[in-house]
Amino acid sequence: MSDLPIGWRDHQEPGRYRLEQTGSQDIFGVVHGPQSLKPFVFAPREPLLQIERTKGGFAAHPALPHPEQIAVIGARACDLAGLAIQDRIFLNDAYRDPYYAARRDELFVIAVNCTRALSTCFCASMETGPRAKTGFDLALTKVDDMLLIEAGSEAGSGLLSELSLSPAHENLIDEAARCIEACARSQVRQLDHARLPQALYDAHDHPRWDEVAGRCLACANCTMVCPTCFCHTVEETPDLSNQQTAHARLWDSCFTQEHGYIHGKNIRPTIKDRYRMWLTHKLASWIDQFGMSGCVGCGRCITWCPVGIDLTEELSALLTSDSRSSVVGSPVEGT
Amino acid sequence: MSNPDERQRPKLAVVKFASCDGCQLSILNLEEDLLALGRMLDIAYFPEASSDMRPGPYDIALVEGSITTAEDAHRILALRQQAKVLITIGACAMAGGIQSLRNWADVESFKRTVYPSPEYIQSLSTSTPISEHVHVDFELWGCPIDKSQLLRVITDLMVGVQPRLPADSVCLECKRRGNVCVLVAKGLPCLGPVTKTGCGAICPGMGRDCYGCFGPSEGARKGPGLPPNTTSLARHFHGELQLIPIEVMRRFRGINGSVSPFRAESDIWEQKT
Ligand code: SF4
Ligand code: SF4
Ligand code: SF4
Ligand code: SF4
Ligand code: SF4
Numbered sequence: 001m002s003d004l005p006i007g008w009r010d011h012q013e014p015g016r017y018r019l020e021q022t023g024s025q026d027i028f029g030v031v032h033g034p035q036s037l038k039p040f041v042f043a044p045r046e047p048l049l050q051i052e053r054t055k056g057g058f059a060a061h062p063a064l065p066h067p068e069q070i071a072v073i074g075a076r077a078c079d080l081a082g083l084a085i086q087d088r089i090f091l092n093d094a095y096r097d098p099y100y101a102a103r104r105d106e107l108f109v110i111a112v113n114c115t116r117a118l119s120t121c122f123c124a125s126m127e128t129g130p131r132a133k134t135g136f137d138l139a140l141t142k143v144d145d146m147l148l149i150e151a152g153s154e155a156g157s158g159l160l161s162e163l164s165l166s167p168a169h170e171n172l173i174d175e176a177a178r179c180i181e182a183c184a185r186s187q188v189r190q191l192d193h194a195r196l197p198q199a200l201y202d203a204h205d206h207p208r209w210d211e212v213a214g215r216c217l218a219c220a221n222c223t224m225v226c227p228t229c230f231c232h233t234v235e236e237t238p239d240l241s242n243q244q245t246a247h248a249r250l251w252d253s254c255f256t257q258e259h260g261y262i263h264g265k266n267i268r269p270t271i272k273d274r275y276r277m278w279l280t281h282k283l284a285s286w287i288d289q290f291g292m293s294g295c296v297g298c299g300r301c302i303t304w305c306p307v308g309i310d311l312t313e314e315l316s317a318l319l320t321s322d323s324r325s326s327v328v329g330s331p332v333e334g335t
Numbered sequence: 336m337s338n339p340d341e342r343q344r345p346k347l348a349v350v351k352f353a354s355c356d357g358c359q360l361s362i363l364n365l366e367e368d369l370l371a372l373g374r375m376l377d378i379a380y381f382p383e384a385s386s387d388m389r390p391g392p393y394d395i396a397l398v399e400g401s402i403t404t405a406e407d408a409h410r411i412l413a414l415r416q417q418a419k420v421l422i423t424i425g426a427c428a429m430a431g432g433i434q435s436l437r438n439w440a441d442v443e444s445f446k447r448t449v450y451p452s453p454e455y456i457q458s459l460s461t462s463t464p465i466s467e468h469v470h471v472d473f474e475l476w477g478c479p480i481d482k483s484q485l486l487r488v489i490t491d492l493m494v495g496v497q498p499r500l501p502a503d504s505v506c507l508e509c510k511r512r513g514n515v516c517v518l519v520a521k522g523l524p525c526l527g528p529v530t531k532t533g534c535g536a537i538c539p540g541m542g543r544d545c546y547g548c549f550g551p552s553e554g555a556r557k558g559p560g561l562p563p564n565t566t567s568l569a570r571h572f573h574g575e576l577q578l579i580p581i582e583v584m585r586r587f588r589g590i591n592g593s594v595s596p597f598r599a600e601s602d603i604w605e606q607k608t
Contacts, residue, residue, distance in 0.1 A: 016522075017519050018520070034515050039513065044510070045511055214566075214567065215564075215567045216564065216567070217504070217529060217564045217567055217568055218504070218552075218563065219504045219506040219507075219529075220504060220506055220510075221510060221516065221528070224506070235499070238490050238491075239490075240372065240375060240486065241371070242493065242494060250511060251511050252507075253503075255504075256502070256503045257502045257553055257560050258502070266560075269561060270561060303519065305519075306516070306518045306519060306525070306571065307568065307571045308571075
C-alpha cells in the first residue's frame with residue numbers, strides 16, 4: 001500500500017508537470033504519469049538478435065524476452081486505447097512481433113476510470129475515454145470512499161472471484177457513471193477531427209507550419225511519450241573481438257535526421273518538414289493506414305513538449321483557412 | 336582481422352593539445368576493454384599512458400584539446416600529415432572548450448592579472464577547435480567523451496564501415512531510459528533538446544539539467560542537418576523558466592560556447608543583458 005501515490009495529485013499544462021501532496025486519502029489522484037503502457041510492451045530498447053561468426057558464415061540467435069508477469073494498477077482509458085492501437089500494429093496477422101507479443105502476454109491491466117480530467121486531456125473528443133471500455137482485466141471507479149470493480153477478462157473475473165466482495169448496488173453504478181460523465185464534460189481541450197484526414201492533407205502548404213516550426217525543437221519528446229507512436233530503428237553493437245554483435249531495436253522518431261534519410265537524401269531536412277510529418281501521420285494518414293486516428297487524446301505530447309506545443313491548437317489553426325495560403329502556391333522548402 | 340600480428344596492427348596515436356586530459360583518462364578508464372584495444376591496435380604514441388613513444392605515420396590519431404599557442408598550431412599541421420584517420424575527442428578539440436571563453440575576453444589582461452612576469456606567457460588570443468586548422472575525419476563530442484562511443488568508432492573503422500554517430504537530441508535517449516524530464520517536471524533549463532545524443536542522458540538521469548557538453552544536435556558543421564532551434568529554447572528559458580538574459584547567455588556559452596549555433600545564441604542574449 002505504501003507504494004501507492006496516496007494523496008498525490010498531478011497538474012499538467014503545456015510544457016509543465018507538477019505533483020502536489022493534498023493530504024487526502026485518495027489513491028488515484030494522479031491521473032497519468034510521463035509514460036503510457038507503451039514501454040511495458042514496446043520496449044524502448046529491445047535486443048532482437050545475437051549474431052556470431054561461424055566457420056564460413058554467421059549464425060543469428062533470437063533474443064526473445066522472458067518477461068515476468070506485470071500487473072499495472074491505474075491505467076487510464078486513453079492508455080488502453082493506445083495499447084489497442086499498438087496491438088493492432090504489432091500483433092496483426094503475418095506481422096506479429098514476437099518480442100511485443102511475449103511482453104504483451106504477461107501484462108495484467110487494472111484500469112481506473114477517470115473522474116478528474118487534466119487540463120491537457122481530450123479523450124472525450126476522441127471517444128476513447130474517460131471510461132475504460134475494453135482491454136482491461138479489471139476496471140476500478142472510485143466513488144467517495146467506495147470502489148466499484150468491474151471485470152473485463154477471464155483473468156480479471158478469476159481474480160475477482162477470489163476476493164470476498166459484495167455485489168455493487170445499482171445506485172453506486174449510476175453514481176459512478178455520473179462521475180465519469182462529469183469528467184468528460186469538464187475537459188477543456190478537444191480535437192476537431194470531423195474533417196480528417198482530408199482537411200489536413202489540404203492544409204499541406206498552410207503558413208501555420210512555418211510558424212510552429214519556429215517554436216518546435218525537433219527534440220522528439222512528443223513521439224517518445226505518445227502511446228501510439230511505433231517508429232524504431234535498429235542498432236548493431238559489435239564486441240571488440242569482432243566475433244559477435246548484438247542487434248537491438250530502439251525507439252526512433254520522425255523528428256530525427258536519420259528518420260527522413262533515404263538513399264543519399266534527407267527527405268525531411270527542416271523542422272517544418274518533421275513537425276508536419278508527425279502531425280499529418282498522427283491525425284490523418286494514420287486513418288488511411290489503420291482505419292483509426294493515431295491520437296487517443298491523452299495530452300502527453302502537450303505536457304511533455306519542452307516548449308508546450310499543443311497539437312489541438314495547431315490543428316485548429318491549420319484547419320482555419322489563412323488568407324495568405326491562397327497565394328503561397330508551391331513554397332520552396334529546405335535545401 | 337582476428338589476432339593480427341604485431342607489425343600488421345594499425346598504429347594508434349593519442350595526442351594532447353590544450354585540455355584537461357579528461358578525455359584521455361576516459362581511454363585509460365576503459366579497463367579490460369583497454370587491453371582488448373591494445374590487442375586490436377598498436378598503441379604507438381600515448382604519453383599519458385606510456386613512455387614508449389614511437390614516431391608516425393599513424394593509422395588513427397585521437398586528438399584531444401584545442402589550439403591556444405602558435406606552437407600547437409604548427410604541431411597539429413604536422414600531426415595531420417602523419418595521420419591517416421584523424422578523430423577529435425572531446426569538447427576542447429571540437430569547439431575550443433571552456434578555455435575558449437577567452438575568445439570573448441582580453442587575454443592580455445588575464446596574463447597581467449595572473450602572472451608576475453606575463454611576458455614569458457606565449458599564448459594566442461583565442462582557443463580554436465582542431466577543425467579550424469586541419470581536416471577532421473570523425474568527431475567524438477562530450478566533456479568528457481563517452482567510452483562506448485569511442486570503442487564503437489574504433490571497431491567500426493577496423494571492420495571498414497562508416498562509424499555510427501547519431502545526431503539525435505539527448506531527449507530521445509533520456510526518454511528511452513525512462514527519466515522524468517527535468518525541464519517539464521522541475522523547470523530546470525535543460526539543453527537536452529538541442530544537444531547531440533551520445534552520453535546516455537546521464538545528467539537528467541541524475542535529476543539535473545543537461546549543459547550541452549555533446550554540442551549542438553545537428554548543424555554544428557557543414558553537411559546534413561540544420562542547426563537546432565536554440566532560439567525557441569532560449570525564449571522558453573527566459574519567458575517561462577524566468578532566466579534573466581545573462582543566465583540564458585551563460586547556458587549557451589559553456590563548454591561548447593564557441594561552436595555555432597550555441598555561439599550565435601549566446602551572442603544574441605549578450606546584447607539583451
Ligand atoms: S498525439 Fe498526443 S494526445 Fe494524442 S495520443 Fe499521442 S501523446 Fe496523446
Ligand atoms: S508520428 Fe512519427 S514517430 Fe509517430 S509513428 Fe508516425 S512517423 Fe513514427
Ligand atoms: S512538438 Fe514539442 S516535443 Fe515535439 S519535437 Fe517539437 S518541441 Fe519537441
Ligand atoms: S530532461 Fe532534458 S534531455 Fe531529458 S527529455 Fe527533458 S529536456 Fe530532454
Ligand atoms: S546530459 Fe548533457 S551535459 Fe550531461 S553528459 Fe550528457 S550531453 Fe553532457
